[in-house]
Amino acid sequence: MSFPRYPKYKVTGIEWLGDVPEHWEVRRLRQIGPILKGSGGSKEDVVETGLPCVRYGDLYTTHQFFIRQARTNISETRIKDYFEIHFGDVLFAASGEDIEEIGRSAVNLIEGVAYCGGDVIVLRPSVPNFPAFLGYSADSRIAKAQKASMGRGTTIKHIYPSELKGLILPFPPPDEQIRVATFLGRETAKIDALVGEQRRLIGLLKEKRRAVISHAVTRGLDPHTPIKASGIEWLGDVPSHWEVGRMANVFREVAESGVGDLPILSVSIHHGVSDKEFNAEEMDRKVTRSDDRSKYKRVAPGDLVYNMMRAWQGGFGTVTVEGMVSPAYVVARPKTSITTAYVEHLLRTPQAIEQMRRYSRGITDFRLRLYWDEFRNIQIPLPPEQEAVEICRAIKSMDNSFNELTAEAERAIQLLQERRAALISAAVTGKIDVRDIRDQQLTK
Incomplete structure (x- = not known):
């Protein structure tokens, strides 16, 4: 499906960003709010029941765009060593192994008290914004490309507040941010559902493969x-x-x-x-x-x-x-x-x-x-030698069929994820006008 563009655009002078809608603003993170540094202790502080805490690794493994619930809890006796985060704060992973993913971020949507550990950089917005929009924007394609260029190090990559504060993002007015974020929430959920279907298919193929092989090597090929x-x-x-x-x-x-x-x-x-x-x-x-x-x-x-x-x-x-x-x-x-x-x-x-x-x-x-x-x-x-050989041949042939079906599902997942990333990037940079788009079958 094609999307409408905004009626009027303006030149940003930024080659990789291009034009943005005339009424949008282009800002650096330091213009959004202070950039703060998280702090925290060690893994020994983690307890089953305690205060919610977001660790830098969670930004890579658990949270995409949004932090709705912390994966770990910290002992109340150790919480003084950690950094308290507020609703709407954007958390960035300050280190990682992949330069393309350095600075992975998510906006904090936890209601109530929460904390973050060390190796986390925190943006605390001081200008009016809609948190969900900022969550999408701060980890969109244009943001990731900038963060990758800021990464330093060889084996372990690092990104520093002094660099991150220069991150450039376009912003519509707050009421428009709500409409963009609502659109993205609705449409990415549709794409995620399709991805889930393909992943379930891959899981079923793996189960079927295991069952077929198990039967072949214990009962043979002749039923x-x-x-x-x-x-x-x-x-x-x-x-x-x-x-x-x-x-x-x-x-x-x-x-x-x-x-x-x-x-x-x-x-x-x-x-x-x-x-x-x-x-x-x-x-x-x-x-x-x-x-x-x-x-x-x-x-x-x-x-x-x-x-x-x-x-x-x-x-x-x-x-x-x-x-x-x-x-x-x-x-x-x-x-x-x-x-x-x-x-x-x-x-x-x-x-x-x-x-x-x-x-x-x-x-x-x-x-x-x-x-x-x-x-x-x-x-x-x-089994007799010749029968064992025939079983192995049958398994190889079956493997080829399962591998083809699995590869097809994986290609579908990759295309859906690329479409998802492109949709987010286009919406948060104003390349498409989604203000008046209602619920439609965009994933067909």
Whole structure:
């Protein structure tokens, strides 16, 4: 849908902003009100019941444009260390990892007493404004571009009050701000609903994929095949011609020393074993990289590799190329002609993941380790080799279909989010006149 423009515009002299409606004003943040600095203590101050507090990280993860409810509460005995925020204050994250997102902001709409922690910059408006409009405007595309140019630092990016006070925003009269914000609230809600539908679709696809794979690796592909009790509580019935055995029946642990010309491979909880060397930035941060490659473990195609500390989270996979892995990993090599990819698919089922967790040893989840002596005793179904190959082929084909559907939904989400951002930017800069637009099907 196309939108009307304002009858008259004026030149701002600002190249990236262009013209604005004739009756609008262009201001810097310092003309809106004082720029203040938040303060606060540590994570130890967080309690289940206390006074509401907004932390800088919440501006990235929880609040978009508006702060309606604080995610954390602070102990009343520690609140003197924190900065009290008022209704209508705009909070900016003063640090972050992404230069494109530095200074992420939201307007405080919490009724009553609330606070913010350190690494937060606070704009306290002293001129008449409608908070919701300021919430949209201060984190719109034109605002984000300016904030990104103000960011400083390498690994951790920072933005400072001295820079932020120069942020330029166009403002309509307060009564018009209300109409613009009302329009945006209504129309972004429609877009958000469509995004929600696509995300639910992705969730359903993931559930369907898990169910299909789980059935394939435990019951096979033929729905009419006779079944028998496996004797394994977590597994239940299996095809009558399948065998059941322990990991030790089909795998043995190996620990061959690495050699200099082989690539170092990673093991991801999401993607299994990589098929190429990864650089220092991609290294598992919990494993120290050594220049002495003989300390690594050599792996071969068909090996099953798992991270002792993260196996129960999915940190395992099938090796497809010659290479080396961290000495913190266990390398299991097939003793028979078993299809390792089939075993990997089996181990990724929820019930098998739970078995790996049960066999892991440690005081807490963060310290759980799955040693070979425990892993070797996990019982699994063992289909004939050719059938295991066919199951893997079927899973790959099904994966391709699910991936296509998921990618289509993700593209739809991206387009909707781009439309949402463009609509907000156009409305808060006066490129479109929404004063008299009523509820319409703008998202079609």
